[in-house]
Amino acid sequence: MSNERPWLAEYPEGVPAEIDVDEFPSVVSVLQKAIDTYRDRPAFANLGKTLTYGDIDRLSRQFAAYLLGELGLKKGDRVAIMLPNCLQYPIAIFGALRAGLTVVNTNPMYTARELKHQLVDSGASVLLVLDNFGHTVQEVIAQTPVKQVITTGLGDMLGFPKGNIVNFVLRHIKKMVPDYSLPGAVRFRDTLVLGQLKQLPVVDIAPDDIAFLQYTGGTTGVSKGAMLTHRNLVANMQQASAWIGTNVKYGHETIITALPLYHIFALTANGLVFMKFGGLNHMITNPRDMPAFVKELKNTPFTAITGVNTLFNGLLNTPGFDQVDFSKLHLTLGGGMAVQRAVAERWKQVTGTTLVEAYGLTETSPAACINPMDLEEYNGAIGLPIPSTQACVKDENGQQMPVGEVGELCIKGPQVMKGYWQRPEETANVIDADGWLHTGDMAKMDERGYFYIVDRKKDMILVSGFNVYPNEVEDVIAMMPGVLEVAAVGVPDDKSGEAVKVVIVKKDPALTAEDVKAHARENLTGYKQPRFVEFRTELPKTNVGKILRRELRDAAKA
CATH class of the missing domain: 2.30.38.10 (Luciferase; Domain 3)
Incomplete structure (x- = not known):
């Protein structure tokens, strides 16, 4: 049956059965072609500032020269990047890749415990972090192999005076930058100045070299780094661009990038595929601020947007979204979690474009199945x-x-x-x-x-497109002296698809749900924290003593 591919007969016109994986030896060669072809066109925009492909070329080259020339990193060394969507992100990842290094995408919302695991496991020698998260780094940096920390403020690439104003407001008015001390840290802007003084050597990058270590939870609860090679990412760029490229105008697309680029979905679908198209990635730093997000959409003529179900649902429920100009929008891609029929139907009604569902995994760089772009309406499938x-x-x-x-x-x-x-x-x-x-x-x-x-198949919980592994939540809750036994399950949630619930057998009768939530806040990223806490005298188990999570899930649903 593996030889019969019934889906080929369903392929939209112009989509080939096979792609040419060997057209580009590396992500860097795709970037180089985009720079040569679209040098003066806008590449990345954020907070009112736009960088062209030429700017990305110059700045990423400076950062690469700093990493190799000033820090003396060697091909294959790991560079951890802990940033939300901002202009520093593409400069840093393309700089690291051009230097033949491996990028370790790091979620800025990580707790100290999660961050330490990733830095130690990956063996990262450099960490680039936004000031807002410097305090988390301060807690664990001494226990990691990181030799050089690079810090940056959200306004650092926005120019004078705007950048200074943004940094001042975040630090002193919104109080979003907790104090931290990282002796020996270098500012990102200074690395670019130092890099200007160095020559960037020619680095030979092979298709099988690791471009990204993309961390993903495991059923064991320990986050593992998926080794994504240049060939993996080039292949997925070629596959996705063959699939969606039939109605794309090269050099004229603007894609709204609201999902974080440190997540594999936005990284490939937005950051890499639209770079190949010579498009503009319009980055949203804080999509949770829906009114501000909608205001930005009103001021940006965009042609494409990617998201997860919760993001589309949030937009549809934000006043003013129905007044956005959708006349240029021709591509809406949903992934990361199941798209709900109600959301897809309403999206079509409001924007006039079909919300096309796709399916992928960190382990597949990520796209594996996508619905046809000419789909008339939502069909409940993950595609072909x-x-x-x-x-x-x-x-x-x-x-x-x-x-x-x-x-x-x-x-x-x-x-x-x-x-x-x-x-x-x-x-x-x-x-x-x-x-x-x-x-x-x-x-x-x-x-x-x-x-x-x-x-x-797994008991994984999917919160707004992010994987939550019950074992990890259970391990953290079990650290509490007042807990005898704990099981974590996903329960249906209108907003996030699923929410985390923990069922606990107490050791200390005085233990409260609030104690449990406070402990979780200290040790788990927001989306992993239990929203519901239930106490029982015993947990259902198999005859070998394995906790039956399914029974707990079914009880929660009932």
Whole structure:
């Protein structure tokens, strides 16, 4: 069945069955072509300031020269980047990649515990961080291999006087920059000045070199780094651009980038694919401020937007969104979590464009299936496997299931990661001997080759498109002396798709739900924190003593 690809007959006109993975040896070569072709066109915009492709060329070159010439980093060294969407982000990632280094995308919202794990696990030697999060770095930096911290303020690339005003307001009026002390840290702007004085050597980057270590939770609760090579990302850029490029005007697209670029979805779909198109990434730093976000949309003639269900739902429920000019919008791509029918239908009604659902994983760089761009309306499917991608549904024994039967969704293609960083056993658990990546999602395929997600095999909780692994939440709650046993499950939530709930057996009768939430706030990023706390005298278990999370989930739903 793997040889029959029924989905090819459903491909929109102009979409090839296979892509040319060898057209570009690296992400850097795609960037170089975009710079050569679109030098004077806008590339990235944020907070009223725009950088052209030429600016990105010059500034990323300076940053690369600083990393190699001033810090003496060697090819393959890891650089951690802990930034929200701002102009420093593309300069830093393209600088690091041009220097032949590996980028470790780091969520700025991480707690000290989560940050320390990632810096130690990746062996990062440099960390670039926004001032707002310097206090988190201060707590753990001494216990990590990081040799050089680089700090930056949100206004640093906005020019005078605007940048100074932005930095002043954030620090002194909005009080969004807690004090921190990081002796020996260098300012990002100074690295660019130092880099100007250095020559950037020619770095030979091979397709199999690791471009990004993209961290993703594991069922074990420990975050693992997916090794995404230049070839993986080039392949996914080629696949996605072949899929969506049939109605794209090269050099004239503006995509709204509200999802964080440190997340694989926006990184590839917005940052890389639209760079290949010579498009402009209009970055939203804080999409949670919906009124300000809508105001920005009103002032930006945009052609494309990506998001997760919660983002689209939030926009639709923000006053003034229906007055935005959607006349140029031709692409809305939803991923990261299931798109709800009600949201998709309302999006079409308000904007006139179909919300096209896609499916991917960190481990597939991320796109694996996308619905056709000419889809008339929401269809509930995750779409068709994209060019050069195989997909199938397998049973527990690894046998492929017939059409319509439910099994585990498996993916094969040039976008599948090299493996998990320094975790060969974990890699072997998800990539089988034949090269199929086992996604952990239960799915079925119809006779036309459309895939539908039915349920998740793992007990993973999906909050606004972010994976929350119950083990990690349980480990953190179990650290409390007053807790005897704990189980974490996802419960349905209108706003975020799912919310985290913990069910606890007390050791200390005085333990309260507020104590539990306060402890979680100290140790877990916002989206991982339990919204609901329930106390019971015992937890349901199997005969070998394994907690039955499913029973707890079912009880919560009932």
